[in-house]
Amino acid sequence: MLIKLLKYEIRATSRLLLPLYVALLIFAGINSLLFSIPSEALNTSFLYSVTSIISMVIYITIMVGILVMTLVVMIQRFYKNLLGDEGYLMFTLPVQTWKHILSKLLIAMLWIISSGIIAATSIFIIAHKSLPLGEIPIIFETLEREFGMNGYLFSFELTILAVLGLAANIVLIYSAIALGHLFNKHQLLASFGMYVALTIVCQIVIALLGYGLGNFIEFSDSSMTINYQIQVLFLFSFINVAILGIGSFILTQLLLKKKLNLE
Amino acid sequence: MNMILECKNLTKSYGKKKALDNVSLNIAPGKIVGLLGPNGSGKSTLIKLCNELLTPTSGEILIGGKNPGIETKKIVSYLPERTYLNDWMKVSEIIYLFKDFYADFDLEKAYDMLKRLNINPTDKLKTLSKGTKEKVQLILVMSRKAQLYLLDEPIGGVDPAARDYILNTIIGNYSENSTVIISTHLISDIEKVLDDIIFLKEGQVVYTKTVDEIRDETGKSVDALFREVFKC
Amino acid sequence: MSWDLKSDRPIYAQLIEQLELKICSGVYALGSKLPSVRDLAEEAAVNPNTMQRALVRLEEDGLLYTQRTSGRFITEDANMVIQIKDKIAREQIREFLEKMINLGFSRKDILSNITKILEEMRENEYDSRV
Structure with missing residues (x-):
């Protein structure tokens, strides 16, 4: 189906x-x-x-x-x-x-x-x-030499994160629209308001998590490579995006199933 | 006998207002049932609850023994009181959409009905008149071999000739395994077609009888009784 | 002959009357096959279950009979039809007489009126033939 x-x-x-x-x-x-x-x-x-x-x-x-x-x-x-x-x-x-x-x-x-x-x-x-397309391999080489990073892995991770982030943000918009639909009047305006509210909530949550992560990195081995730090940052972002996306999806699904009220 | 539709103490409230108030009903297979009541009496609410377009505040609905969901949607054919046709498909495309999603859809029957109602399958939905759109929706709904047809105001917006055609389609489509529930406030047009009557008033059931019982007991048509019960 | 159903009496009873009338007046010939329930219901624009009940009742009365494989047929018994005709005539006359009595006519008046009107009708028929 x-x-x-x-x-x-x-x-x-x-x-x-x-x-x-x-x-x-x-x-x-x-x-x-x-x-x-x-x-x-x-x-x-x-x-x-x-x-x-x-x-x-x-x-x-x-x-x-x-x-x-x-x-x-x-x-x-x-x-x-x-x-x-x-x-x-x-x-x-x-x-x-x-x-x-x-x-x-x-x-x-x-x-x-x-x-x-x-x-x-x-x-x-x-x-x-x-x-300057010819310079991309040079950039990759520099990354590898200076920071011990694999440029291809880095771009791959960045792409995946971007796609997941895109998905999460679209579902966030959906959940805002579904929330706005609960209002009897001015549903589009309400949807926009809900989007702003949801975004603020997400920012706060991410900021709090980030603060925790900052402490975590500080307390761990200070001799970590930049590559390691970037990988940790990726992991953190993946978790953020996953929570945001899955949370919004469940919220949207719940609203459409239990609170649907077509005019 | 297994009931096709059972409502047990069904209540639906919007805030403090009760659109349906503790409604209990049993409808057997093979019946044509009129769901009658003035505007705002809860007819559409009841039908929407059966289609999972609303969730009950309390109480339960069973369709063929199951709560509304995927399995009941396979056996329920629903005609809403408004047009749901999109603005970009052709008539033939929306017919194939129904064929695609409903296993019980009869393509041949749909095309037959289109022909009899003079609707061109290659017309765009956007260009159809309101009356023709309603006819297309009726064709979509009646071309399924469903066990329960829920028709919300099917004769409201169409001309008398089309109204007769709709009633004939409902009679012609009759089978012992399928039940048709028609909600309307235009009673005199359809009462001859009905087995049973459900009168709804302010979200409550005030009458469930057969048409002949009503005529026999009151010496009045259902229409006349309706006017009496709902006198302003 | 079309179906003429009044709105204040049970449909079931009216269907029985109308079917009897159709059989007596020869719309459905003796011994012929009756259309299917669905076709009859569609023609009369009534509920198929109601039509079915009316047919079952006529079957019980002996005016119709069912052959297991090929459907419902009208009785071949002409006497039966005469009886039904008689019954319908009696009902109609009784109804008419009640109305007349209510209007205050005496039995004698009613009889003389009937003879007079019959006479007129015969003259009209004669006129139209000439």
Whole structure:
């Protein structure tokens, strides 16, 4: 059933984002072409200046559009499809509540990551000549030499943490929306307020945990390598993200199951 | 006989207000039941509780012996009183969604009904009129071979011709294993179709009788009795 | 002949009357097969269970009979139909007479009125034929 939910989720969202992706890449290509024309030959051309400015403006507009649309898709699919009128259909399907949340989460992540990759690709298309990509191995080597760190492991851990952090933050937004839905009026405003409140609570919890961890590191062996300290920090962050994500997920699931009240 | 729907001391409150107040009911398989009452009497609340769209404050609901959940959703076909159709699918796509999620969905029957009601399967849901949307939802709901149909105000918004078609569909769909519960305040249109009547008033059951019992005992139609019971 | 159901009397009783009427007037011929319960219910726009009960009652009365494999049939017994017709006629006349008596007509008045109206109807029929 989760696979089926994912299938319909992709169908509902891809029609909104895929055309923007295509448009962004096309305009990145156009910009790249315009840049590649030797500037001395055309510097004085009025037409060239106008064309390159317009195509750059369109490119940036689409980029902003993708950013906004990605956020809208993330929030809309949860708010409208589950808590709006469409919820009457979704919640009477023979599907567990957690699968609904998970399907929304996975597809929101898919689009956020895709939007990121597409944006990065478009930048690469435009500016691939001036990007210092060749220096990455050198950076890795330096890390290894100076701090005893494995650059590849470090990037891998960073990526995993980023993906998990993304997931946790999306579920946090879901739980804020579900909490906001408990209010009879101004549900969106209430959702926003709940999000602020939840974020503050999380910050406090993390700060307290961090304080504890700081003590822990201080009291342990002072001759720890920087690499070791970074690994401890990673572990700490993983635990934070896991608590945040799982806590929000359980809260959201509970609210949708026990406190659902569709208009 | 095993009851298809049992409510035991069912109460649902919103704050201090009781939408349903200690309701106990038993409904047998193979019946067409009218859930009647004025607006705000708790009809929709009861139906939503059966669909797990609300959770009881106290008491219990059993559908085919089970509490509302995945297993009951497989055997309950629900028509809400509002449109739940999204704005991006075609009629054919929402039909396949139902086919995908409900094992008891009869695709052929759905297309047959679309044809008889002159609805084009390739039309976008967004472009349909309100009445047509209601018809599409009714087709989705009645094309399932469910054990319990819960129809919340199915005849409220449609024209008289469609109303007759809906009632005929309900009669034609009748089987000994399935029960239909219809909530409405338009009683005169449907009372001939009903076996039993449940009158709800301010969240409480005031009558559960068969239509003929009511007519026999009072010499009145259910509609006339309803007007008397709920006189303002 | 369509189904004409009043809203203040039990549907079950009305269905029995209407079915009897349909059989007597030849809508359903003697010995012929009756439509299925569901079709009859759909046609009359009534609950199938109520229709079923009415049919069972008519079966008990002997006007219908069931063949295990092929469904319900109308009786072939013409006498039975005559009896039913007689019964319906008696009910209708009794009802009419009660109304007349309530209006204050004497038996003699009622009889003379009936003869007069019968006479008129015969003349009308004759006129329309000429």
